Amino acid sequence: MSSSQPDRLLLSQPDCLLLAVKAYLGQHRSFTTASTTTSNHDKIEVSLCPARPPLPSKLYVHCPDLTLTVPPRVIRMVEDLFLLRVAVGSPHDGASSVDDSDYFVYRAGNERQPSLQRLLRPHPFFHDDDVGLLSRGANYTVAVLEPATGSPLYDLHIFHSENPMEWIYRKVSVTEPQRRFPLMIPKNCGRLLYHETSTVISIGGEAGTMGWVDLWHGILLCDVLRDEPTLRGVPLPVPLDLVSCDNGLGTELGSPIPFRGIAFVKGGGGGGGDNPEDCLKLVHLETKATLVPGNVETAGSLSYQMHDWTILTYTNTAMTSSWKDWRRDCRIQASDITIDTQIKSELLQSGLLGSASGQALHNLLVSHPAPDISAAADHQGIVYLMARKKYQHPEPEGWMLAVDTRNKTLLGTAEFGVEWQPCASHMYCPTGIAKYIKPSTGDKRRMLGMLKA
Structure with missing residues (x-):
């Protein structure tokens, strides 16, 4: 792989990296390496190999005693954290499947050794696009929002790192719905009229605001740290090119990703x-x-x-x-x-x-x-x-x-x-984790060497 860009992008370590969401299998030890064990008590080792944008950085996952048949995947990234799903399979048959996954949160060094923490397994397992990650200083929160079956309400599942033995479950409603579209939506573009989460963003603040984004429809904001969280809608710009095409009949909308x-x-x-x-x-x-x-x-x-x-x-x-x-x-x-x-x-x-x-x-x-x-x-x-x-x-x-x-x-x-x-698949995502990587002098030289490659 190769990359080229003007010298101004090579002057210093970039704040923004692009991370390939599908992890690579293999060992790649460095100052970014952190390890822990899976739910099957197998050792797992995670390493970050940074690269200067637009070349995506790589994440390596190494499980010496486990055969991973489903590639591990980075679900969400925010500040110095990212959430990783690893299909570890059964200790009896060694097979891996998405329905038998462990979730790990990786934290960059930031003047200390990087860490890798396995979460308490959620039940049932969640769709990747519905899972959000919130950084709270030394702690973090994982939150999942899903529409409740046969109800206008939503199911909110919350995991706080300081309470590692429980997932909190709440029913939440939309108290401030998104406003109506400012123009007539043609039948072919009916996908714009309902919410299906594409990704989750972390806004933060005292209330721990997170946003479940449907890239066609809009955003559902939720203050996940409040005792009684609710949802409020924020619209997104209308894709006028798709709504107005075909003489105003619009076009069928698939995945917005x-x-x-x-x-x-x-x-x-x-x-x-x-x-x-x-x-x-x-x-x-x-x-x-x-x-x-x-x-x-x-x-x-x-x-x-x-x-x-x-x-x-x-x-x-x-x-x-x-x-x-x-x-x-x-x-x-x-x-x-x-x-x-x-x-x-x-x-x-x-x-x-x-x-x-x-x-x-x-x-x-x-x-x-x-x-x-x-x-x-x-x-x-x-x-x-x-x-x-x-x-x-x-x-x-x-x-x-x-x-x-x-x-x-x-x-x-x-x-x-x-x-x-x-x-429909996310293949890479911008991340600010580079700001939190604090290598030693020797490691920093090696890192800058990788970034300039």
Whole structure:
């Protein structure tokens, strides 16, 4: 794998890393390594191998006495923590399955040794997208929100690290529902009208606010540290390109994950002064593509020709039920993005762009947009994308792109060798954990060496 970007991104250790959510199996000991035991009393060792964006960092999981047939997966990341699910299987047959998983919370060093804690197993097991993680100084909270069967209420499951032997269960209701959409939603876009969680964000504060996000519909905010928590709705910008297409009939909406990404950024809302505002950041990807009829090579699979794509970014510092809280920051088309000479040369050599592939930047099949979560002024317009040569390409070849939406430039690219996954899957996520890694002088040299590679 290789990466390239302007020198300004190499000056120091970055605040924002991209972490591949599917962990790698193997031992990779370093100053980031932490270990504990599984529920079957087998040793498990976790190590973080940081890389400079746009190249995703890797997480390694090593269980010397256990065969892991389902790859471990990072469910959630916040500040110096991430939550990991490992399907450990049965001690009798050695098989692994998602329904037989242990959950672990990894904490970065931050002037002490990194730690790995196994959680009390929840019952029943939860869908990954419904699980959130909240950092509370030396402690943390894991919370799960699910719709109650046959009821307008929701089931809220809470685990506090200081009470490691219990999950708290509550029924919660929506006391402040999301406002109606400011325009008529066509029947084909009916998916916009109900909530199905795509991801969970951590906002924090004294009440421990967390948000269960449906990237099409909106956000359900919940103060999970209150004695009687309730839910309140926050809308998201309407995907006007999808609602208005086909002469106003709209289009069927599938998973929003390939088209939208969201993050909560402390101090990322601008405003100047000594106390810049915290904010939500949303990125929306518009694509102009046509379905290409299959041939002998592509029989049984879909293929698309991309004509152009557009990135829209939004900021929300108020987080109320008003649609007007969202401010559109940028709208750029791929055909308007400039590419540095060195980056263009590497893209030509890789075969991603150029006459050999018959593609320019705006012809690339891009997906899974994510905003950079650094509060630094020169990072606030950066958006990450995943690019492929072909839709559902069988080869494990992908590229990460870092786009400066404010200056309309491609900052960097990195080859990302991942197997193709269903379009609904998260494949990487921005994390601020690098700020909390405190290596020794020797380890720091080695870490910076890895980041510059």
